[in-house]
Structures are given as structure tokens and as C-alpha cells.
Amino acid sequence: MKRKFVAAAGVAMVATLALAACSASPATESAEAGGPVTLSVSGWSIATTPEFQLLADGFEEKYPDVTVELKEYDPVNYNTLLTADLAAGSGPDIITQKEVKFVSTFQEGGQLVDVSDVELPEGIGGTEAYEIDGASYAVPYRQDSWVVYYNKALFDEAGVEYPDGTWTWDDYADLESELSTALAAKPAFGGYQHSWQSTVQGFANAQTPKADILSGDFGHLEAYYKRVLGMQDDGGQVDFNTRNANQLTYQGEFGKQKAAMLPMGSWYVATLIAQQASGEADDFDWGVAPAPQYDAKTTGIDNVPVTFGDPTGLGINAAIGDDKLQAAKDFLAYAASEEAAQALAAIGITPALLNDDVVETYFSVEGSPSDELSKFAISTHETLPENPTSTKTAAIQGILGDLHTAVMSGSEPIDSAIKGAEDRVKNEVGLD
Amino acid sequence: MATTTATDIAGTDVAVGPSPSLRRRRSRLARRNALIGWSFILPNFLGFALLTLVPIVVLFYMSMTNWNVFGTANWVGLANFQRLVGDGSFRIALFNTLYYSVLHIPLTFVVALGLALLLNSKLRGVAFFRTAAFFPYITSIVAIAIVWNLLFSPDYGPINEILRAFGFANPPGWLTSSDWAMPAVVIVSTWRDMGYYMILFLAGLQTVPRELHEAARMDGANAIQRFFNVTMPSLRPTTFFVTVMLTINSFKIFDLILVMTEGGPGQSTLVLSQFIYTKGFEESQFGYASAASVALFFLCITVTVAQFLANKRRSA
Numbered sequence: 037m038k039r040k041f042v043a044a045a046g047v048a049m050v051a052t053l054a055l056a057a058c059s060a061s062p063a064t065e066s067a068e069a070g071g072p073v074t075l076s077v078s079g080w081s082i083a084t085t086p087e088f089q090l091l092a093d094g095f096e097e098k099y100p101d102v103t104v105e106l107k108e109y110d111p112v113n114y115n116t117l118l119t120a121d122l123a124a125g126s127g128p129d130i131i132t133q134k135e136v137k138f139v140s141t142f143q144e145g146g147q148l149v150d151v152s153d154v155e156l157p158e159g160i161g162g163t164e165a166y167e168i169d170g171a172s173y174a175v176p177y178r179q180d181s182w183v184v185y186y187n188k189a190l191f192d193e194a195g196v197e198y199p200d201g202t203w204t205w206d207d208y209a210d211l212e213s214e215l216s217t218a219l220a221a222k223p224a225f226g227g228y229q230h231s232w233q234s235t236v237q238g239f240a241n242a243q244t245p246k247a248d249i250l251s252g253d254f255g256h257l258e259a260y261y262k263r264v265l266g267m268q269d270d271g272g273q274v275d276f277n278t279r280n281a282n283q284l285t286y287q288g289e290f291g292k293q294k295a296a297m298l299p300m301g302s303w304y305v306a307t308l309i310a311q312q313a314s315g316e317a318d319d320f321d322w323g324v325a326p327a328p329q330y331d332a333k334t335t336g337i338d339n340v341p342v343t344f345g346d347p348t349g350l351g352i353n354a355a356i357g358d359d360k361l362q363a364a365k366d367f368l369a370y371a372a373s374e375e376a377a378q379a380l381a382a383i384g385i386t387p388a389l390l391n392d393d394v395v396e397t398y399f400s401v402e403g404s405p406s407d408e409l410s411k412f413a414i415s416t417h418e419t420l421p422e423n424p425t426s427t428k429t430a431a432i433q434g435i436l437g438d439l440h441t442a443v444m445s446g447s448e449p450i451d452s453a454i455k456g457a458e459d460r461v462k463n464e465v466g467l468d
Numbered sequence: 469m470a471t472t473t474a475t476d477i478a479g480t481d482v483a484v485g486p487s488p489s490l491r492r493r494r495s496r497l498a499r500r501n502a503l504i505g506w507s508f509i510l511p512n513f514l515g516f517a518l519l520t521l522v523p524i525v526v527l528f529y530m531s532m533t534n535w536n537v538f539g540t541a542n543w544v545g546l547a548n549f550q551r552l553v554g555d556g557s558f559r560i561a562l563f564n565t566l567y568y569s570v571l572h573i574p575l576t577f578v579v580a581l582g583l584a585l586l587l588n589s590k591l592r593g594v595a596f597f598r599t600a601a602f603f604p605y606i607t608s609i610v611a612i613a614i615v616w617n618l619l620f621s622p623d624y625g626p627i628n629e630i631l632r633a634f635g636f637a638n639p640p641g642w643l644t645s646s647d648w649a650m651p652a653v654v655i656v657s658t659w660r661d662m663g664y665y666m667i668l669f670l671a672g673l674q675t676v677p678r679e680l681h682e683a684a685r686m687d688g689a690n691a692i693q694r695f696f697n698v699t700m701p702s703l704r705p706t707t708f709f710v711t712v713m714l715t716i717n718s719f720k721i722f723d724l725i726l727v728m729t730e731g732g733p734g735q736s737t738l739v740l741s742q743f744i745y746t747k748g749f750e751e752s753q754f755g756y757a758s759a760a761s762v763a764l765f766f767l768c769i770t771v772t773v774a775q776f777l778a779n780k781r782r783s784a
Binding site: 277442 | 536539555557749
């Protein structure tokens with residue numbers, strides 16, 4: 037009798053637990069036509085990436101009826117986590133496009149609203165990255181490009197003249213070697229190259245005429261890799277294997293004056309200023325120079341240097357309620373506007389709209405370099421995309437990433453690695 | 469009253485087994501016992517069914533579709549499997565997985581058994597050594613990867629310094645060389661797993677009957693003979709369990725390789741699990757990744773069934 041009761045209680049408890057385990061259905065936002073609206077925007081590292089809060093606050097000031105909530109995601113797994121949320125139907129209203137190579141996946145999956153009708157200011161850069169089949173699926177608010185940071189104090193110590201922007205990559209390699217020899221006692225290297233595949237391939241793809249990774253031809257990478265391996269052998273920079281074994285960071289190497297030059301994206305300006313202010317990085321004079329060029333045709337301040345970089349943009353979740361759609365489009369228009377660009381420039385972010393006024397604001401931030409070359413490097417460049425917008429980009433970049441580690445670690449010679457990568461693209465991705 | 473009667477050839481009544489009423493009562497009792505039993509395992513089984521069984525069934529279905537996680541899953545039949553057969557990276561991943569397993573399984577088995585035999589004594593301080601051997605298993609895998617990366621550094625790491633001191637002029641490049649990356653990973657993996665399997669062997673060693681050892685010693689058997697003729701046969705259930713778990717875990721290895729080398733340099737340490745992860749989560753080809761998962765599933769189950777059959781034959 038007692039056992040029967042216990043058994044019955046057990047079954048009842050199991051049933052209750054099983055029902056309770058089913059998650060409560062996500063709270064559906066009540067549709068209030070014309071009333072106050074809440075928009076959720078996805079972001080990452082909110083504490084150390086102030087741009088999201090800045091855009092949210094600025095928009096709320098302009099449109100008091102709308103509340104903007106930030107939804108934070110882990111930066112390393114941002115796209116995977118976002119995908120999971122979108123597939124479950126609990127994604128944010130406004131989807132920040134952290135990487136261009138996922139835009140095609142989202143668009144193909146019907147997750148993005150066509151935003152071709154959002155008005156964008158004249159001269160805004162980076163819009164092509166979000167154009168698929170003639171329609172726009174996101175709006176850029178930030179456009180980064182790669183430049184070279186140089187430590188003026190170390191240059192003085194080595195007795196070498198500052199770069200003047202007329203350099204090609206061969207010049208850069210020679211300069212790096214010269215600096216390393218002069219600074220050997222410090223000890224410091226002439227330059228530091230981070231381990232990402234973009235540090236070599238980004239430049240090779242953008243600067244070599246007619247190079248296109250979507251074509252599956254990678255012969256143009258050979259010259260760049262040969263040169264980089266030469267720079268390593270010369271002792272101009274820390275070699276790839278040591279960098280990986282010791283987990284070096286580019287912020288640490290340049291900020292602590294262990295390298296005199298650093299090719300890196302323009303986002304590092306804000307970080308370096310903040311780290312110098314907080315004491316994390318040493319206090320030294322530094323400047324920004326345009327990236328070294330493929331050949332003399334695009335060098336110097338009378339020409340437009342070619343570099344690479346991807347925009348960061350905002351898209352709208354296709355599952356958004358009709359009542360919120362207009363507010364979401366307004367947010368996109370605001371983020372791309374000159375007003376937002378000025379606000380972003382004031383905290384050291386390179387906005388997609390880089391006209392003269394915005395550049396002035398950018399360089400009025402305390403701690404930023406004040407010389408003419410730096411202003412030129414940040415404002416004048418032909419920035420080609422690091423990741424072309426296509427559904428094949430993720431797979432091709434993966435294959436090229438394997439090529440990068442194989443060649444840079446010295447386990448495979450560049451020519452066989454290129455051949456291997458080309459075969460893999462034909463076999464695994466297809467070139468239709 | 470308990471027995472039924474029946475008429476035999478001679479025509480006399482004979483008792484022939486439990487009466488129908490007793491049979492009914494027994495089956496009711498059996499059913500009630502079964503129900504009670506089920507109610508106790510139901511929570512666990514529900515969890516297993518919802519979180520493991522159902523996803524596996526869905527996996528088989530997904531492997532025959534092409535699904536990019538957002539759109540509808542379109543049926544493509546066996547096209548994913550055909551693509552797998554022709555995929556060079558899949559073949560590399562399969563080869564690397566088998567290469568890793570062939571190195572890892574015997575090495576870990578021998579090291580764990582050796583440690584268990586060594587530490588199967590009641591000396592003071594043996595608990596410290598047992599804990600020390602088990603510690604790597606519970607250490608954070610990212611910490612392990614960072615520290616071993618430093619140890620394996622070809623130019624500045626202590627391992628190569630020691631090798632150079634012993635006269636090896638050109639020590640291996642370890643994680644930076646496509647030839648030595650997998651052996652380096654196997655070393656770290658063995659170091660991590662040996663403690664866990666050592667514990668299993670220690671437990672098994674406690675069941676070896678002392679009298680057999682005594683008898684063998686009196687018959688003049690030395691330590692090695694005693695090991696192979698008394699210890700090993702008695703350990704067979706444990707050995708079987710350890711081998712099966714080692715095999716399955718070796719085929720499924722993922723986290724250690726991902727944090728140590730990310731499949732590199734190049735693709736020299738790319739294993740099946742990472743191939744599945746890349747295809748699914750980085751390239752959004754969930755149907756194709758599911759097909760690769762099904763391949764891994766069949767690899768594991770074929771080898772495990774073979775091991776079970778071999779064990780059954782040996783114990784018969």
C-alpha cells in the first residue's frame with residue numbers, strides 16, 4: 037500500500053518535472069501600434085566596445101519613443117551564438133553584422149530584411165559588402181582599414197627617419213631589418229606581424245591587380261608569403277611559431293615597445309589611446325602611416341593607397357514585428373548618418389562616413405597622433421573588402437587559413453601549399 | 469488449492485503447476501514491479517530520450533538533407549555521403565583520427581596499467597602520487613594547451629632544450645611541424661587521460677584474488693609470470709571496459725586538438741570531430757556535417773561491436 041503511494045508520487049513528480057523542464061514560451065512583445073517601442077540590438081564585449089551604447093543612447097535621444105536594449109554575445113563565438121538564437125526564433129531585432137562572410141548565410145536563410153530604402157549619406161563607404169542580387173541587406177556604420185602603426189620613440193632611438201608613405205612592401209622589409217639591427221640591444225624588433233591570415237592574405241588579395249579569391253586562383257599569394265618568410269629569417273620580426281608558442285598579442289608587442297612597426301586595422305587607434313591613458317601600454321609618441329603598396333604606382337601622398345578592410349554594419353531581423361520595422365529602419369539610418377559618425381569618431385572609431393569634418397573630430401581626441409601623414413593614412417585609402425560577399429567565402433577562407441598555418445609554420449613550401457589549396461577549393465567548394 | 473489438477477494417461481488426477489488464480493496474481497505483481505521500476509528510471513530515460521535519442525534519430529534524417537540551419541531542409545538522399553567519399557578533407561580527417569587512435573589507445577593503456585600496478589600498494593604517500601596522476605584529467609583544457617604549447621616551443625621550449633642537451637642536434641618541431649604535431653598531441657592526451665584509466669585499473673586490481681597470487685608464488689612463478697597468468701586474466705572485465713572507452717573517446721577526440729593546434733599546421737591534426745564542427749558551425753552546412761557525424765557513428769559502433777564479440781568469444 038505504502039509502496040503504491042510512493043510509486044504514484046514518483047510518477048506524478050516525474051510528470052511535473054518533465055512539464056516544468058519545457059521552457060516557457062518566449063515572451064512575445066505586445067504589438068502596440070504607434071506606442072513606445074523597444075528594439076534589441078546585438079553586440080559584443082559591451083564593456084570594452086563603447087560604440088553600441090553610444091549608438092543606442094544617441095538614437096534614444098533623437099527618438100524618445102523608442103528604447104534600445106543591447107543584447108550581448110561572446111565575441112569569439114558571436115556568429116555561432118547568433119545563429120542559434122535566430123534559428124530558435126529569439127534573435128535580436130537588429131542584427132549587427134560582425135563579419136561580412138556571414139551576411140550571405142543570413143540573407144540566404146531569409147533572416148534579413150531588404151533595407152535598400154534606408155537613406156544613406158553621400159560618400160559613405162562599405163555599402164557594396166551588403167549588396168546581394170541588387171538589394172541591400174545591411175547598412176554600414178563603421179569601416180576599418182589596415183594601416184601601419186609606428187613608434188616614433190623607437191625610430192628616434194634607432195636613428196631612422198619616420199616613414200613618409202612612399203613605401204612598397206620591399207621597402208618595408210628593408211626598413212624592418214634595419215630597425216631590428218639597430219634596436220637589437222633593447223631588445224626590440226623592427227616590426228610585429230600578428231598570426232591572422234589576413235596580415236598576409238588581406239594585402240595580397242587587395243593589392244595584387246586582378247586577384248580574386250572567389251576565382252580559386254591563389255598564385256598571387258606566393259610573392260607576399262616569400263617576402264614575409266624572408267622578413268622572419270632576416271630577424272626583422274618574431275617568427276610565427278614563437279609567436280604562437282608564447283601567445284603574443286599585437287597590443288602587447290606594440291604597446292610595450294617590443295616592435296617599432298605594426299600593420300593592423302584602424303580599430304587599434306582607439307585601443308592604443310585608451311591603453312596609453314590607463315597605463316597598460318607605455319607612453320610614447322606614435323603615428324600611423326598608409327600601408328606599404330604593391331608597387332610605386334600607388335605610393336605617396338599624391339596617390340590613393342590601396343589597402344583592405346571590412347565594414348561593420350547593422351541588419352534587421354526578418355521576424356521583426358511590423359510595428360517595429362520603421363523604428364528599426366530609423367535606427368539604421370541614424371547609425372549611418374553624419375551625426376552618428378561624428379559621435380563614433382569622437383571615441384576613436386572609424387565610421388563608414390569619413391568626410392573632412394569627421395576626420396577632424398577623429399583627430400581631436402586626446403592622445404591621437406597629430407601629424408599630417410596620420411591624417412592622410414586614416415582618411416585617404418582605397419579599401420577593398422577582406423571578405424567578398426558570397427556563400428563560398430567562409431569555406432574558401434577556411435582553406436586559405438590552413439594554407440597560412442602550413443606555410444608560416446614552415447611545414448609546407450608555399451608553391452605546394454598554393455596548389456593544395458587550389459585543388460581543395462575545386463574539390464570542396466566548387467567553382468561554378 | 470495452490471495446484472491445478474489434470475488427468476494423465478491413466479486417468480488419475482495429477483498436480484500440474486500453479487493455479488490460474490496464482491498465475492494471475494503473479495503476473496499482476498510482476499507488472500506492478502515493472503511499473504515501479506520504470507517510474508524510477510523514467511526521469512533519466514526521459515532526459516536520455518529527449519537530449520540524446522531523439523537528436524540522433526534527427527541526425528540520421530538531417531544527413532540526407534541539405535540544411536543551412538535557417539531554410540527548410542531539402543531532401544537529397546545519399547548525395548551528402550557521395551560527396552563525403554570524394555572529399556579530400558574528410559579522408560584526411562578520417563586518416564588522422566585513426567592515426568591518433570592507433571597511437572593513443574595502446575600508449576594510454578600501457579601507461580595507465582603501469583601506473584596502477586606501481587601505485588597499488590599501501591605505502592605511505594601513495595595517495596599523493598595517485599592524486600598527482602589524476603590531476604591532469606581535471607585540469608582546464610585551455611590551461612593545458614597554453615602550458616604545453618610553451619613546453620613544446622621548438623626554439624625556446626624546455627623539451628627541446630633537454631633533447632639538445634642529450635645530443636639531438638635537430639629536435640623535432642612538435643606543434644609547428646606537420647610530421648610531429650600529431651605525436652605531440654598524443655603525448656599530451658595520454659598525459660591527460662592516464663589518471664582516469666589508472667583509477668579504473670586500480671579498482672580492477674582490488675578484485676584480483678590474493679590466494680591465486682600466493683598459490684602461483686608457491687609454485688615458483690616469478691613476477692612477470694604472475695602478471696600474465698594471474699593478474700591479467702582476472703583484470704579482463706576492467707581491461708575490456710577500458711579498451712572500449714579508450715577507443716570510443718579516441719575516435720571522438722575534439723577539444724584538446726582544437727585548443728592546441730586547431731587542426732594545424734595545415735590539416736595535419738584535423739580530426740573527424742573538428743571536420744564536423746567546421747562544416748556545420750563555420751560553413752553552415754548542417755546536412756553535410758550530419759552525414760560526417762553518421763560516418764563517425766558507424767566507425768565507433770563497428771569497432772565497439774567487434775570488441776564486444778571478441779570479448780564474448782574469449783570469455784566463453
